[in-house]
Amino acid sequence: MAFQITKAVIPAAGLGTRFLPATKAMPKEMLPVVDKPAIQYVVEEAVAAGLKDVLMITGRNKSALENHFDRVGELEAALERKGDTVRLQKVNYSTELAEVHYLRQGDPLGLGHAVLRARMHVGNQPFAVLLGDDLIDERDPLLTRMLQVQAERNASVIALLEVDPSQAHLYGIATVEAADARTAGDDDVVRITGLVEKPAEGTQLSNLAIIGRYVLRPEIFDILDRTEPGKGGEIQLTDALETLAADPSIAGGVYGVIFRGRRYDTGDRLDYIKAIVQLAVERRDLGPDLRPWLKQFSSTLD
Numbered sequence: 001m002a003f004q005i006t007k008a009v010i011p012a013a014g015l016g017t018r019f020l021p022a023t024k025a026m027p028k029e030m031l032p033v034v035d036k037p038a039i040q041y042v043v044e045e046a047v048a049a050g051l052k053d054v055l056m057i058t059g060r061n062k063s064a065l066e067n068h069f070d071r072v073g074e075l076e077a078a079l080e081r082k083g084d085t086v087r088l089q090k091v092n093y094s095t096e097l098a099e100v101h102y103l104r105q106g107d108p109l110g111l112g113h114a115v116l117r118a119r120m121h122v123g124n125q126p127f128a129v130l131l132g133d134d135l136i137d138e139r140d141p142l143l144t145r146m147l148q149v150q151a152e153r154n155a156s157v158i159a160l161l162e163v164d165p166s167q168a169h170l171y172g173i174a175t176v177e178a179a180d181a182r183t184a185g186d187d188d189v190v191r192i193t194g195l196v197e198k199p200a201e202g203t204q205l206s207n208l209a210i211i212g213r214y215v216l217r218p219e220i221f222d223i224l225d226r227t228e229p230g231k232g233g234e235i236q237l238t239d240a241l242e243t244l245a246a247d248p249s250i251a252g253g254v255y256g257v258i259f260r261g262r263r264y265d266t267g268d269r270l271d272y273i274k275a276i277v278q279l280a281v282e283r284r285d286l287g288p289d290l291r292p293w294l295k296q297f298s299s300t301l302d
């Protein structure tokens, strides 16, 4: 039976070491992408897909995240006094966006461990997991597509991106086979036959990398509970998904949706800078001034 999925889990308890010292006192999910913290894009995406119940798994420095989705009386009053309704709306928007719950991970033992912490909140129903590192352009609604595939197949669904083979060691990599087509537009769906977290450089498994969107059946929790620490000594969600994929009789196996839309990686410093530039040039308020400046600036580069 297909469930109406309502819950999104956003793990935000990683140490964010690639962004030190910016992340010394602030979660990396709060880093601004143009003028919004990365986490707000992700919550907006969940809400746009119909998931208003959001559980954030937090670590140290969680107060910045909580404050961002809460009222700030002093700021609201100051903007009201100035009659600055545009900025007041921006402030209130994130407060009213979703029903946000928070849970501490405890020790950052890995993404799989963070997801396992959501068990009590999620209960016995499928749910979505969204990572703040990956921003998906709102014009390319990946999560909505994944929810649709989950409902059609009653299985777990992960998002895949075709990457250059030289980059494969930076991702979880999937091996796949053709999936039986259910509807006419199903050519983006594959069945997962194997998953490896960050394979050794030069290993040629496939060019399909896992990106940070998942729609999971609750059976994943039992598997995560039994999953031993893997790569980097962390409990890896990829390893639990590998177990789930290996035996479709447990919970329908795992399918992949190959994403061909616009995705911005904000977990890596260089890609983070590229993401800001790409998003800013398209903004109506910034693009017209930024584009000519960028062109002129790039002409000064060797």
Ligand code: UTP
Pocket: 011, 012, 013, 014, 015, 016, 017, 018, 019, 028, 057, 105, 107, 108, 109, 110, 111, 113, 114, 131, 132, 133, 267
């Ligand atoms: P990353 O692998 O990017 O790790 O986590 P990280 O610690 O956040 O960043 P770096 O590599 O040190 O710079 C992927 C996602 O999983 C979450 C992170 O918050 C991020 O959204 N995560 C990771 C947790 O919630 N808990 C963990 O124990 C590990």
